[in-house]
Amino acid sequence: MAMSFEWPWQYRFPPFFTLQPNVDTRQKQLAAWCSLVLSFCRLHKQSSMTVMEAQESPLFNNVKLQRKLPVESIQVVLEELRKKGNLEWLDKNKSSFLIMWRRPEEWGKLIYQWVSRSGQNNSVFTLYELTNGEDTEDEALQPCPAHHSRWAKLEASSESKLPD
C-alpha cells in the first residue's frame, strides 16, 4: 500500500531551498533535508539515483513554490548523508549514488532480532527467503532491497556469529 507522501513543513518554507549562512541554522536545515531525502526514497522505493535525476525530482524541486535547491547545495546534503552512513557513491565522479534509508547495521540488527525471535539460529537462510519469505512478511524486514540485505547479512553475521 503506497502512502501518499506527506511533505514536511520545511518543504513549503522558501528559505529551505537556500543554504543558510548561519552555522546553527544550517545544521537544522541539513538535518531536515536528510530526513526528507530518506523518507522520500523509502516511500518511492528508490535505492539509487543520479545527481541529474535528483535535481529535477520533486524532492529538490518544489514547482508550486517556485524554488529548487541549487546543485551545489544538493551536493552538501548528499555529503551529509554520506557522513551519516546513509549514502554511498556508486562512481568516482560522484554522479550517482546508493541511498540507504536504513543503514546496514540497522538492517543487521533487525535481521538478527527476527532470527532470534523465530528461533532459527544456526539454520541457513537464503537471501530470498529472508527478504521475501512468508515468515518475514509483516515484519520490518520487508521491504528490504536485495543488495541492502546482502550488506545487512554481512553485518549481522559479523555482529552475532550467524553462519554466512
Added chain:
Amino acid sequence: MQLKDRIKFDAGTLLLSTHRLIWRDQKNHECCMAILLSQIVFIEEQAAGIGKSAKIVVHLHPPPSNKEPGPFQSSKNSYIKLSFKEHGQIEFYRRLSEEMTQRRWENMPVSQSLQTNRGPQPGRIRAVGIVGIERKLEEKRKETDKNISEAFEDLSKLMVKAKEMVELSKSIANKIKDKQGDITEDETIRFKSYLLSMGIANPVTRETYGSGTQYHMQLAKQLAGILQGPLEERGGIMSLTEVYCLVNRARGMELLSPEDLVNACKMLEALKLPLRLRVFDSGVMVIELQSHKEEEMVASALETVSEKGSLTSEEFAKLVGMSVLLAKERLLLAEKMGHLCRDDSVEGLRFYPNLFMTQS
C-alpha cells in the same frame, strides 16, 4: 647749417670699442674724447662727393645730467659727423653698425676707472628712454628669478633633510618593534610620544590608535561635537559616507579627506568620546552613538519581519525609515544572531523569521 657754426676737430684717429667711440688727436695724444655707444640713437652714411669726403652721421640721445665734461658744455645739434678724409668710412660704418646691433656694452660692466663719479655699482645699466625702462624691468625680472631659485634651493635642501628625518624615525620605530622586549616600557612610551608630537605615525601604535596623530585626535573631538545632533535625529546610527558628506558640507572650506575622516573615527572609542566607529562583517562602516545598541534594534526588526511574513532590505528600509544600506546591515545582523533566515532566489534576497530554530 652754416659752416661757421660747425665745431670741428681735425686730424684725429677714430677708435671703436665695445662701449665707446673715441677720437684722439693725431699730434696731441693727450687730447682725447669719447662718446658712449649707448648715447647713440642711430647712425647713417653720407657718401663722398666732389669736394666732400665720406661721412658718418651719428645721432645722439640728449646728454644725461651726469654727463662727463666734454669739449663743449652744450651744443645746438643733436648729432655729430665723422668725416673720413682719407679712407676707412665703409669699414668703420660696418663695424659701428655691428656694435650698435650687438650692444655688447649692455652685458659688460664698464671698468671702474671711467665711472668714478657715477655712484651706482658696476654692472648697473645706465638707461634712458623707453628702451631704458624696458631694460630696467628685464633686469628686475632676472633678479627676482634668481631670488626665487635661491629660496627654493633652501626648500629643496630642507625637503631632503625632512626625508632623512622620516627615514630615521621609521627605522627607530622598527627597531622598537623588533626589540620589544629589550627596551623598557617607559622608554618606548616616551619615544612614541616624541614621534606623535612630530606628527609622524608610528607603525606599532597604528592598530591601537589608528595612526593617531595630534591632528586626528583633535579632529575626533571635533567630530564628536558635530555629529551628536545629527546622530540622534537619525536613530543613533549613520553610515560613514553620510558622515563624510555632512561634515564636509558643514566645513565648507578645508575639506576632510576620506582617509583623515576614517583615521579620526578610529580614535573615537579610544578617546572615550560618546560615539564609536563600527565595521560590519560586510565591510560597511558606520558611526553610532555609544548609547545605541544595534543588537536591541534587531529584536524590533524581527517583529517587523514577522508581522509581514517576509521582507527584502528595501521593503524593510521603507517601513522603518532607514537608508537601505543600514537596513540591510540590520537584517544581516539579525540573521547572524539567528533570528532571521534568508531566501535567496531569482526574485531577490528576502528575510524570514528563523523557523528552523523556532519550529520543531
